[in-house]
Amino acid sequence: MKKRIVAFAIGLLIISSTAAQTDSDMSNSITIPEGDIPVDPNVKIGKLENGLTYYIRNNGKPEDKVELRLAVNAGSIMETDRQLGLAHFMEHMNFNGTKNFEKNDLVDYLQSIGVKFGADLNAYTSFDETVYILPIPSDDPEKLEKGFQIIEDWAHNTTLSEQAIDDERGVVLEELRLRLGANERMQRVTLPKIMYGSKYAERLPIGTKENLENFTYDDVRDYYKKWYRPDLMAVIAVGDLDVAVMEEKIKSHFSGIEKPKEPSGREAYELPNHEETLVAIASDKEAAFTQVQVMYKDSHLAPKVKTVADFRESIVRNLFSTLINNRLDELRNSAEPPFVYGFSYYGGTYARTKNAYQSFAVTSPEGQLAGLKAILEENERVKRFGFKEAEFDRAKKSIMAGLEKRYNDRDKRESGQIVDAYIQNYLEDSPIPSIEWSFDMTKKFLPTVKLEEIGALIKNFLHDDNRVIVFTGPEKEGLTQATEDEVKALLKEVQTADLKAYEDEAVRSNLIETMPVAGEISNTSSNSKLGTTTLTLGNGATLTYKKTDFKNDEVLFRAYSHGGTSLYSDADYLATTFANQGLTEAGIGGLSLTDLNKFMSGKIANVSPSIRGFSENFRGSAAPKDLETLFQMVHLYFTSLNKDDEAYSSFITKQKSFLGNLMANPQFYFQDQIGKIKNEGNPRYTGFPTTEKLDASDYNLAYQKYQERFADAGDFHYFLVGNIDEEKIGELAKTYLASLPGKNSNEKYVPTKFRRKDKFQKHIVNRGTDPKSNVSITWEEEIPYDSKIALNIAALGEVLTIKLVERLREQEGGVYGVGARGSLSKMSFSNITFSISFPCGPENVDKLVDAALAEVNKIKSEGVTPEDLAKVKETYLVKRKEDLKTNEFWISNLLANHQEERDSNSILSFEDKVNSLNSNDLQEVAKKYLDENYFLGILMPETK
Structure with missing residues (x-):
C-alpha cells in the first residue's frame, strides 16, 4: 500500500491564521471582514x-x-x-x-x-x-x-x-x-x-x-x-x-453500522513545548545525501482556518512563503551556492496539534554549517530589513497567476484532484470553499496586503524556544562531523552578524529586445481523423497542433529534431554528457536565470531544451495567455543561449554536492555496477555522474555542440496540444519559428553500434549492511519492429505482474512489491526489453528467483488464462478511455509516432488491437524471447 507519514502542504488555505499576529498598530489600520469561510456549494x-x-x-x-x-x-x-x-x-x-x-x-x-x-x-x-x-x-x-x-x-x-x-x-x-x-x-x-x-x-x-x-x-x-x-x-x-x-x-x-455504546475517546495528541534548542546530528556510512533542517515550533496549539479574516491571513502567509523562497532560489543560483536546494514554509508538523516555521537545505557533505548559516542569515535578513516593493509585486503576480489557472480550469478538474480536500476537511477541519469564492476573495484582499505585514510575520516565526536543528548526512573517512556546540555557536553568531539588506536589481520589461523578421507558412494540411493541423514553415520546419477542450488553461509543447549526441564522436560525447545538463543555467537573451525567473513572475510558461541520444528536443507548457512568451523562449534558446562560466561553475558545484556520496547508497551502487557490467565494451557508456566525471566535463565544447545541434531550426518538428487560439497560432509560428534559420540539413541519427551480450549471466553485487536484497532479471533481443509484437510484449508484462504478485507476494509472502515490464523500442535499433524486478530478504533470493522463472515457464508451457488476459485488456481499455481526454496523451503520442515514423492514425485503432490480443500470441512471444539467455543481477548485503 502507499504509505505516508505526513503531507506538508503550502496551499493558500492550510496555513494557520493566528499563529503569528501582526503588530497591533498595523492590524488596526486594516478592516478585517467578518464571517466564516463558506463551504463550496457543489459538495x-x-x-x-x-x-x-x-x-x-x-x-x-x-x-x-x-x-x-x-x-x-x-x-x-x-x-x-x-x-x-x-x-x-x-x-x-x-x-x-x-x-x-x-x-x-x-x-x-x-x-x-x-x-x-x-x-x-x-x-x-x-x-x-x-x-x-x-x-x-x-x-x-x-x-x-x-x-x-x-x-x-x-x-x-x-x-x-x-x-x-x-x-x-x-x-x-x-x-x-x-x-x-x-x-x-x-x-x-x-x-x-x-x-x-x-x-x-x-x-x-x-x-x-x-x-x-x-x-x-x-x-x-x-x-x-x-x-x-x-x-x-x-x-x-x-x-x-x-x-x-x-x-x-x-x-x-x-447506516446499518452500529456505533459503540461507550466509544473510546479520540484523543488529540500534543507536541510539548521545550525552552531549549534541541540539536539532532545523525550520520550514516550509507547516507547518499546531506540535509539541514531548522524548525521553530509554535508554543500554542495549531489554530483552525475558519473565518474570512483567517483566509486573508493565509494570503499574507502565502506571500511570505513565495518571497522567502524566491530569495533562497537566488542564493541557490549564485556563483558560490551555499546549498543545492533551499526551501522555507510555515505549516503543519507530524502532529496535527502543532504548526511550525521550517527551513530546509540540501548541502554538500562538508557544507552543512555553511548551508545552515545561509538559511539562518536569510531569515535574519528578512527579520531586520523586510522585503522590497519590487519583489513583493512579483510575488503577488505569481500567486494571482497560479490562482487564475485553477480558476480557469475549475470545470475541468479530475475527481481525483478534488477528493483530498474533503478528506482533510473531515480529518483536520480545513476549509473547503469553492474556487470561485477563493478567486474572488484573493482578488479583493491581495491589493490590501501591506509589505509591513509580510515582514512582520518572521518576527513571530523566529524564537529561541521550541527550536530544533537537524543535520543528516554521510559518515566517511576524512569528513569532520559538525558538533552541537558549533551549531549553537552559529545560532548566536547569526543573531549579531553584520548583514546587509537585500538588493533587488531591476529586470527589463521585454524578453526579446529586437523582434525577429517574420517568416512564412508555405503549406497547411489537416488530419480530420485526429483533429490535427500541420503548418509547413518557410524554413522547412513543421508545426502540428491539436486544439482541445480538455483543459481551459493549458497548452503543451514538444519538439524534436533527429541527430542528438549520436552525431558526436566518442571523445566529444564523453566530454559533454554531464556538461549538457548545465547549459541552460546561464539563462537566455542576456537574462540570467535569476533575472529570467523575475521576468516570468505572473506568467505561466516554461520551456526546456535538451540534447538526447538521438535527437534535440524542447519540452514546455503555457497558459493560453502566455503562449507567445513560450514561443519567444523557444526562439531565444535557438538564437541566444547565454554562455556564463560562473553560472556553469555554480551548476557543477551543486551537482558535486548532491551526487558526491551517491555510491554509498547500496541501491545506487547496485544500479551503477549492473550498468557497468551490461555495458562492458561500450565506448560511449558514461554511468552515474561522479566528482571526477563532472570535473572532466567540457563546458566550452558542450556549448559549441549545442550551437551546432540547434543551428538548423528548419529540421525540427514542433507539436502543440491544448486550448489553442487557432487565429493566433499562425502568426506566432511565422514570427518566432519560421524566422529561424533553416539549412535543409535533414539529419538522421546514427544507430548505436554496441550490443549487449545475448547469453546467460549471473552477477552478485555485495553492498550494504542491512538484510536487504534486490533482484533484476532482464531479457534483451534485437528484432525487426512490429507493432503487434510491441503490444504483445507489453501485455505479457502486465499479465506476468499479476501472476508474480499472486505467487511471490500472496502465496510466498516473500515480497512487498514485484513487477514485470516488456517493451519494443524502434529508436536506434529495434530491441525487445523484458524485465522482472523485486526486493526481498537475502535468504529468499534463490527461492523467489526460481518462483519468478517458474511463472514465466508456466506461461510458456500453458499460455495465459482467459481471466488474466481479460484483466489486462480491461485495464488497457479503461486507461485509454481516460487518456484520450488528456493533452499529455495526445502530445506524447503524436510526437512519438512522428519521431519513430509510425502511423499516427494508429492511435485510433488501439481498442481493436487490444481486443485482438490472444493467449496464443502472448505465449509465443514468451517462448521466443524469454529464453535461457537472461541477465540476472542480485544485490546482497556485504559479508562480515
Missing part, C-alpha cells in the same frame, strides 16, 4: 445517525468514473505498546478477506473491471489517519454497487482470519525491510528531537519487526474493533454520477 455534506460523515460531489471528469475514499480518523498514534505497526497492518488486512470478498477475491475482481492494484486501488496509513482509495466505474450499476460494497466491507466487515493474518505478516515485514537503511537509522536519532516529548516519536506507522512477528490475533482485532467505527469515519464520493444516487448508496451501505 453535499451529511452525517448518518451512527456518526459517519459523508461528502458527495458530481464531477464529470473523467467520464463514467467515481472516486471513492474511506477515511478513518485513526492511525498509528492510537496504538498500544502491544499494537505497534497494527494500524498499518490493519490497512493490509482489508485487502485480505472481508465478508463479501474472500482472500484475493477483492483484488481479482477489481482487476477484472480495469482497476489496477497499486496504481488505482491503494491505501495509506499515517500517524493520525488511515485512508482507502478506490476508483470505480460509474456507468455500470453492478460495478458501482460492488464498489460501495467494498468500502462498506473495509469499514466493518473485515474477517481477520488467523490464516490471512499469518500470511500477511511476511508481506508487511518485507515492507518494513524496504525502509531499512541510512534514512531509517538516522530517523531514529532525529525523530525523538523533532517530536520531543510526544507519542509521535514512538509510533512510526510501520511498527517494529519484533511486534509484527509476535503480535497476537486479538491485538489486531482489538485495534479494528476499537477504532474502525462510524463516528470516526468519512465516506467521500466524487465523480460522474448523480448526487442522489451516491447518497442513496452511502445510506444503504453505512
